[in-house]
Amino acid sequence: DVPNPEHDRLQQSAKDHLVLHFSKQEIDDLLVLDRGEGPYVFDTKGRRYIDALSSLFCSQLGYSYGEEMADAARRQLTSLAFNTSWGTSHPAAIDLAEKIADLAPADDYRVFFTGGGSESVEAAWKMVREHFIAIGQPQRTKAIARDRAYHGVTLGALSFTGVRPFKEGFGEPPVPVTHVSNTNTFRAPDGADEAAFCARLLAEVEEAIVAAGADEVALIIAEPVQNAGGCFTAPAGYWPGLRRLADQYGVLLMADEVITGFGRIGEWFASSREGVAPDLVTVAKGLTSAYAPMGATLVRERVIAPLVEQRKVFRHGITFGGHPLSAALAMKSIEIIERDQVLENVRAQADPLRERLNHLLDLPIVGDVRGAGFFWAMELVKDDAATRFDQAERDDLLRGFLPARLREAGLIARCDDRGDSVLQIAPPLISDAALLDDIAAGLTDVLRDAGKHMSL
Numbered sequence: 001d002v003p004n005p006e007h008d009r010l011q012q013s014a015k016d017h018l019v020l021h022f023s024k025q026e027i028d029d030l031l032v033l034d035r036g037e038g039p040y041v042f043d044t045k046g047r048r049y050i051d052a053l054s055s056l057f058c059s060q061l062g063y064s065y066g067e068e069m070a071d072a073a074r075r076q077l078t079s080l081a082f083n084t085s086w087g088t089s090h091p092a093a094i095d096l097a098e099k100i101a102d103l104a105p106a107d108d109y110r111v112f113f114t115g116g117g118s119e120s121v122e123a124a125w126k127m128v129r130e131h132f133i134a135i136g137q138p139q140r141t142k143a144i145a146r147d148r149a150y151h152g153v154t155l156g157a158l159s160f161t162g163v164r165p166f167k168e169g170f171g172e173p174p175v176p177v178t179h180v181s182n183t184n185t186f187r188a189p190d191g192a193d194e195a196a197f198c199a200r201l202l203a204e205v206e207e208a209i210v211a212a213g214a215d216e217v218a219l220i221i222a223e224p225v226q227n228a229g230g231c232f233t234a235p236a237g238y239w240p241g242l243r244r245l246a247d248q249y250g251v252l253l254m255a256d257e258v259i260t261g262f263g264r265i266g267e268w269f270a271s272s273r274e275g276v277a278p279d280l281v282t283v284a285k286g287l288t289s290a291y292a293p294m295g296a297t298l299v300r301e302r303v304i305a306p307l308v309e310q311r312k313v314f315r316h317g318i319t320f321g322g323h324p325l326s327a328a329l330a331m332k333s334i335e336i337i338e339r340d341q342v343l344e345n346v347r348a349q350a351d352p353l354r355e356r357l358n359h360l361l362d363l364p365i366v367g368d369v370r371g372a373g374f375f376w377a378m379e380l381v382k383d384d385a386a387t388r389f390d391q392a393e394r395d396d397l398l399r400g401f402l403p404a405r406l407r408e409a410g411l412i413a414r415c416d417d418r419g420d421s422v423l424q425i426a427p428p429l430i431s432d433a434a435l436l437d438d439i440a441a442g443l444t445d446v447l448r449d450a451g452k453h454m455s456l
């Protein structure tokens with residue numbers, strides 16, 4: 001600990017002035033970070049933490065590219081600082097749209113810029129509705145999403161989100177959505193039979209479409225690797241199956257790649273790995289490597305074509321969509337990812353990381369290790385039968401013991417207690433073997449102690 005006179009002032013000021021996102025509001029000993037370096041962040045007492053979560057799946061490049069980013073920011077701010085996104089554009093947004101379209105899972109995407117993930121999801125839904133209105137199918141007003149998936153909590157995006165507690169008290173969401181099973185293999189009744197699991201999930205999607213009224217469903221929305229619930233990867237054939245069902249019933253397919261986009265699993269887009277080109281793709285988080293806020297909705301030509309042909313107005317827009325500063329920094333981040341072979345690093349390190357994390361299964365508290373690329377979850381259980389912790393135990397473990405123990409270990413990871421008990425990591429994509437060793441070693445210590453704490 002380095003004494004810092006600012007520390008106490010900031011703690012008090014935060015108590016007096018801040019409203020925290022997704023947190024209880026009694027602010028006590030808030031983690032205040034004031035510096036980053038490589039994959040590390042430092043708090044106001046000078047303590048170092050490995051940011052093993054890339055600051056909520058965002059900081060693909062970690063924290064050492066500030067100078068290059070600042071140069072790009074300076075160039076942009078001194079040429080054109082701002083220009084509204086309504087009916088005009090500027091070189092930074094146009095060039096970025098072209099670059100993203102080049103990297104996308106097919107060669108016919110256009111790009112609508114937003115301020116973040118929720119806005120991207122909402123823009124996607126508006127595009128879907130405009131599409132169906134334009135082609136004379138305005139009755140397609142419903143959607144299929146998945147249990148426990150998180151697609152944002154603004155009131156439109158909340159329709160698609162399947163995390164029930166976030167919806168309570170906010171009324172009927174504007175989009176009628178049927179939530180189907182997610183791809184949780186760990187608790188699948190089909191056991192290890194991947195093909196049976198996949199077939200059952202797809203049959204459920206088809207039943208949901210038919211039950212909702214096949215000509216009333218507009219959209220299927222899913223993440224290639226579902227974050228909420230803990231890094232649920234899809235069984236082989238699942239995404240091609242979703243594509244087939246969407247085509248069969250005239251429904252559009254959307255991949256929410258807010259987390260998986262821009263390298264998290266070693267590809268620019270996880271959809272490419274699944275061999276599918278969704279009709280819409282949402283991105284945010286890693287798009288700028290979090291050097292500035294930005295999101296985007298990618299839409300294939302055939303979705304937008306009816307609006308273009310009929311010279312229709314897309315009745316949606318946000319003032320700061322495609323802000324020049326964010327666009328310039330997104331372009332710079334993509335350039336660095338290409339130049340420094342960052343995706344190659346993720347691909348090379350993913351299997352060794354999986355092996356390291358699989359050792360955690362030796363600990364009694366770890367029931368499952370799952371994920372892909374640099375995106376992993378450990379499900380914590382009471383025993384070999386994978387018994388879940390009850391609510392009081394989850395509160396104690398995931399809101400009390402683990403956050404404190406992780407902090408003490410100098411590790412930033414994510415504890416999720418909504419349903420199953422999950423600890424997640426998503427290291428910066430620049431992480432090398434030594435850092436991944438440190439993360440695995442830290443997790444081993446922390447989870448061993450967590451097991452003891454829970455008397456396992």
Ligand code: PLP
Pocket residue numbers: 116117118119121150151152153223227256257258259284285
């Ligand atoms: N979609 C997914 C898959 C997400 O993980 C998130 C945020 O975590 C969102 C949408 C919402 O993004 P934002 O928080 O930028 O609004």
